[in-house]
Amino acid sequence: MSAPERIPPRSVTTTRTPAELLAKGELTVRGRIQEASNAALYCTVSYEGQEAACVYKPVAGERPLWDFPDGTLAEREVAAYEVSEATGWGLVPPTVLREGPYGEGMCQLWIDAVADDGDGLLALVDSEEPGPGWKAIAFAEVGEGKTALLVHADDERLRRLAVLDAVINNADRKGGHLLPGDQGRLYGIDHGVTFNAENKLRTLLWGWAGEPLTPEAVEVLTGLKSALAPGGALAVRLAELVTGDELEATRVRVDALLSSGRHPEPSGEWPSIPWPPV
Secondary structure (H helix, E strand, C coil), X not given: CCCCCCCCCCCCCCCCCHHHHHHHCEEEEEEECCCCCCCCEEEEEEECCEEEEEEEEEHHHCCCCCCCCCCCHHHHHHHHHHHHHHHCCCCCCCEXXXXXXXXXXXXXXXXCCCCCCCCCCEEEECCCCCCCCEEEEEEEEEECCEEEEEEEECCHHHHHHHHHHHHHCCCCECHHHEEECHHHCEEEXXXXXXXXXXXXXXXXXXXXCXXXXXXXXXXXXXXXXXXXCCCCHHHHHHCCXXXXXXXXXXXXXXXXXXXXXXXXXXXCCCCCCCCCCC
């Protein structure tokens, strides 16, 4: 299929939540997202006069991963959304698991990225230290034997996302997975390689490594601890999407964050930055 053509939404005659629309609406495939490593289809979803653009990733189009042998990418994408919703931060676009034209898959509301305010979220600087308002990630080769410092913004939205990634054990937080939305919102996408029982955190958001968590983050993590307890609403939902070991590991990660009171640091046992980084 050709690259997707943007489809404007039709007028709305009834009001449904995005999750309802995604779960119950009729999916129409409009094109394939060519740069995706697994099958990702750009679609519209229509229900009771309401229409929106979305991404549909069928399980049948997933490539097996030796280090994620259990479950599916689609289930983990939905699990990441459920945890995001439980935080109250709304960092992951509405995402559901449903049947589609090519079988069961993940369906996620399409986010049209907008130009971010200021100087953006990521940058390469010709300096040994980040400037005001920036956090250092690592030095990167930029060709001809030269290096530059890769930095990310000291932005509370990114900091919240760093906490979420630590909880879900995101093994692939790249720059291209950060989508600034309308009204100052920031979304993270592509959460298929998450929730592993082993420590696999790989991210560009290391700027706060070792720093104390914000009071807001501690409050959110305390809420997650309760929701993840056996019988808790989030625990019950995640049990449908990840393995028992992965659920227990999620509880352990939340406990560890609360115990340390700090953002995690690279373990040294696993590459800490995804490749390619963007």
